Amino acid sequence: MVPARNLAGVDGCKAGWISWSRDNNESAPLLRIHGRFQDLVSDLGGGAVIAVDMPIGLPDRIVGPGRGPEQAIRPFLGARQSSVFSIPARASVEARSYAEACAKALETSDPPKKVSKQAFNLFPRILEIDTALQHDEELKSRVLECHPEFSFCRLNDGVPMSTPKKIKGAVNPEGIEERIGVLERHGLDRGMFERGPPRGAFMDDVVDAAINLLMAERHAAGLTTPFPSRPARDRHGIVIAIYG
Template sequence: MTPSLPFAGIDGCRGGWIVARWDGGATLLLERIAAVAPLFERADAPDIAAIDMPIGLPIGLPEQVGAGGRTPERLVRPLLGMRQSSVFSVPARAAVMAGVGPGEETARYRAACAAALAASDPPRAVAKQCFHLFPKIAELDLLLRHRPELRARLVECHPEVAFWAMNAQAALDLPKKVKNRPHAPGLDLRRRLLGASGVPTGLLTEQNARALGAGLDDLIDAAACAVTAKRVAEGKALRFPDPPEADALGLPIAIVA
């Protein structure tokens, strides 16, 4: 019999998403999916999923994006110490949509920067690393606008904030990567925190990461998101801000941990 896996953590990877399905106990399953929507069409769809991707976008003027991005980013950065650079500033909806429109990448990036500059105060362009997330941000935006019943089941999280919560609300002192390469001590620290939170960590290996076409940090981050999903289900999750804000289209704006 297939075990019930009510909690899911979802982390973006190159060309898709890594999903960590967890029963809250001894069973953790990992898979790679191309898109998020079909996950919720399956018979074994998760009850709660936490995803490492922004949900809810500021509309721009007159709701300008201030320095530091949305309220959630501004609230969680100070918690993370040396890890706060992992929290990107999310630009206005117009910038995201310009970045995923037709045309070649350079033109789309310029259009996204122009839209972001027009909707931010002080004016701020789009970081290239954030620009490459726009297709995934737009994917979630479309899903939650068309399926509003999922808004309570698919929540935004951030792995480093999840690990902060697992670490007795203290910032981690070791990075996952150094000079864009995996940093074994930092990855081991995060595996230990997952284990202490009840997550079986036997599948969180380089071998499984290669088999799934992802990085080991993607697997570890997805598992951290699954811990957040369980905390949501148990009513123990923290929200930044609390209560969440909402964008102009009604999508919630909060990072959950």
Template sequence: MSTFPDHALVAGVDGCPAGWIAVTWDGGPALASHLCRNFAEVMALTATIIAVDMPIGLPESSGRPPERAVRQRLGERQSSVFAVPSQTAIYCDDYAEACRVNLLHSDPPRKVSKQCFHLFPKMREIDALVTPELQARIFESHPELAFWVMNGETPLPLPKKVKSSPYGPGLDLRRALLRRAGLPIDDLKSDYRRRDVGADDLLDACACAFVAWRILNGRSMRFPQDPPRNPRGLRMEINA
């Protein structure tokens, strides 16, 4: 049973080109979106629970149990769950150096994808701000795992992107799942410039808001059930 106050506000958060897009909800008939320049602005929102699509708890060696636990449930969508590089690699500013360092801190040795490397600044931002104590409020999530829950714990048959471009049928499927889950997405502000917030970014933030609401109400799942901690004491888990 939830120990949080009635009518509490939750936030779902996804990284976007302009920073972070947050969607807040109090369980009522409207969602609100907030474009935040940095994660400190996200934390300043009055949300009781924040669920964010970004790793919390960076590993000493590349790869974490949460991604392994989640990937096996997502079928063809498992490619959206990447192996988190080692913390040492994530703090590299140069791509070639990040690959070299991660090869030394992974078994089997693996380099870093360019897509993952571009997320390093956001990973470092969260790593600098989130403490074990703050994990009572800030939780790691993953949109595709959230949609898996909404879809009756069944992998989605359609991707949200094809060749790095938004895929209409896949986005429509996710909108339908959000509506069926009770999120009032149709009046949500979505007129951001594409170069600032992508259509998929906003839907992913809504999916994370769904997870935050489940956490608030004591209905969430976490993977793995007994999460390990990194050297800083941060739980390494993905919530849904």
């Protein structure tokens, strides 16, 4: 049985969810795949700070290009801004089809805007987290939304990554190497990445979960900042912010 871990960086992947986890005083992070978000929460044990690359908190209406957090971090990312998808209002995310999602998005956005297919494909994962947080008040206080490209920028002295993680849908080795360099400078062992991705994930998922582990560690130490600085909460009391 794997002992409880109190820090975790998480990313969505083909097999479900991928996490790097460790205790504050433990130097060897553990890489795991979890089928569902609730499985991940159970596998980590109670009290874990979980930094996840997935939108958290769904407003009832969108004003401008996406939720407040998405609008807040884009100016920092330069050429990497396209990695920040605009997530629509709750009614759209809860829709059962792409057509319904677009219709609901048009009704609840100003200016009216449909949903991108990339964003729509995230909706089942978003709702996994949303459902878990709605039913667990304690969990709300320790699950935070992060965005890997913004996190890499923050830990790279405010400079965005110069190379993409993927080119035309394929993992870009140069982009992965640039990001591993940042992770190594912040204390993660390069050997963590030598085995490559586990089955059901890709190398970009592995490095994204790793940067989120560092953000979970920083958050637990009180070193992160919410964007926007005064985040709203949705109708279920869930904070709408990206931490960096």
